[in-house]
Amino acid sequence: xxxxxxxxxxxxxxxxxxxxxxxxxxxxDHALVTVDSTGSSPCxxxxxxxxxxxxxxxxPYAAIPSxxxxxxxxxxxxxxxxxxxxxxxxxxxxxxxxxxxxRAYGSNYNIIDAQIVNGSEPEVVIERLLQNPETAFVxxxxxxxxxxxxxxxxx
Ligand SMILES: [Zn+2]
Numbered sequence: 001x002x003x004x005x006x007x008x009x010x011x012x013x014x015x016x017x018x019x020x021x022x023x024x025x026x027x028x029d030h031a032l033v034t035v036d037s038t039g040s041s042p043c044x045x046x047x048x049x050x051x052x053x054x055x056x057x058x059x060p061y062a063a064i065p066s067x068x069x070x071x072x073x074x075x076x077x078x079x080x081x082x083x084x085x086x087x088x089x090x091x092x093x094x095x096x097x098x099x100x101x102x103r104a105y106g107s108n109y110n111i112i113d114a115q116i117v118n119g120s121e122p123e124v125v126i127e128r129l130l131q132n133p134e135t136a137f138v139x140x141x142x143x144x145x146x147x148x149x150x151x152x153x154x155x
Contacts, residue, residue: 011044
């Protein structure tokens with residue numbers, strides 16, 4: 001197995017659990033959705049596509065903090081029921097090899113580079129972006145919808 005120089009950072013369990021509490025409390029900016037098609041609702045906690053019939057919570061998440069020029073808050077899904085946080089952090093998640101854009105950010109949260117990958121080798125793109133010493137992390141997003149999927153940092 002090739003040693004990867006990156007590690008995958010799935011959504012923190014505390015954020016997923018917070019969304020599950022808020023949906024129970026009736027938060028207006030949280031919505032409970034029953035998935036009707038494969039490939040529509042990626043869970044940011046287990047890093048799998050939710051399957052038809054599964055319930056997910058849709059809520060806004062600030063991937064880039066609100067006090068920055070590149071601030072970005074957008075909708076993400078997590079499974080409504082508890083799921084296991086993605087743990088193969090040295091392996092690129094198999095469900096998201098296509099339809100992603102990779103954005104490299106500096107330590108000040110400014111975007112410094114970006115590249116689209118469609119089904120080829122996301123690992124190669126990530127390692128190229130991380131070769132730039134200015135890159136602090138890479139955010140992986142949906143090309144079509146723009147939504148944050150997960151973060152990548154150096155191993
Ligand atoms: Zn999940």
